[in-house]
Amino acid sequence: MAAQAKTSGFQYRGVNHVALVCRDMAETVDFYENVLEMPLVKSIGLGGRGQHFFFDCGNGATIAFFWFPDPPPFAPGVASQPLDIAKDGMMSAIASMNHLAIDIPAETFDAAVARLRGKGVECFVINHSDGADPAPSEPTAETWVRSVYFTDPNGIKMEFAAFTRPFTDSDILVDPVTEAGVPVPRRRKVPEMAR
Numbered sequence: 001m002a003a004q005a006k007t008s009g010f011q012y013r014g015v016n017h018v019a020l021v022c023r024d025m026a027e028t029v030d031f032y033e034n035v036l037e038m039p040l041v042k043s044i045g046l047g048g049r050g051q052h053f054f055f056d057c058g059n060g061a062t063i064a065f066f067w068f069p070d071p072p073p074f075a076p077g078v079a080s081q082p083l084d085i086a087k088d089g090m091m092s093a094i095a096s097m098n099h100l101a102i103d104i105p106a107e108t109f110d111a112a113v114a115r116l117r118g119k120g121v122e123c124f125v126i127n128h129s130d131g132a133d134p135a136p137s138e139p140t141a142e143t144w145v146r147s148v149y150f151t152d153p154n155g156i157k158m159e160f161a162a163f164t165r166p167f168t169d170s171d172i173l174v175d176p177v178t179e180a181g182v183p184v185p186r187r188r189k190v191p192e193m194a195r
């Protein structure tokens with residue numbers, strides 16, 4: 001992706017962290033460090049109120065986890081994607097975290113899938129593409145992102161995603177809809193935005 005070259009307005013550098021909730025911090029540390037190979041870079045105790053741990057997921061970004069002693073129950077299909085999306089679809093509630101995608105280089109995609117499978121992680125690949133076939137079994141010239149999907153020990157739906165090319169104006173394919181599903185034209189009011 002091209003770096004944002006801006007001298008005014010908000011200066012973004014990507015995601016700092018996403019904060020998730022685990023059921024078992026020891027199990028979560030084992031999965032993120034030993035399976036996904038994301039080093040633990042910060043761990044703090046919250047007294048009697050739990051723990052907060054951060055894993056490095058590249059480029060200065062982190063995945064953070066809370067462990068709470070008595071949290072609300074796991075709620076797939078509400079707080080996160082259903083566990084079986086083939087059977088139950090992929091919807092989750094407004095303001096939920098549907099799934100978490102970590103960026104990987106496209107040239108490492110096939111090796112990353114093999115590495116996940118070699119570690120016993122169940123996963124499936126989608127080559128998201130424009131054109132007649134939205135998900136060809138192999139990437140084509142119309143593939144814009146390659147994705148491999150899997151689930152962490154907490155039931156969190158995850159993805160390794162590799163963009164295959166820079167975005168252009170022709171990637172903006174549809175107008176946004178309102179709460180009622182009515183399309184409305186998008187009106188930009190900040191001319192210095194990069195795209």
Ligand SMILES: [Fe+2]
Pocket residue numbers: 099101159
């Ligand atoms: Fe995604």
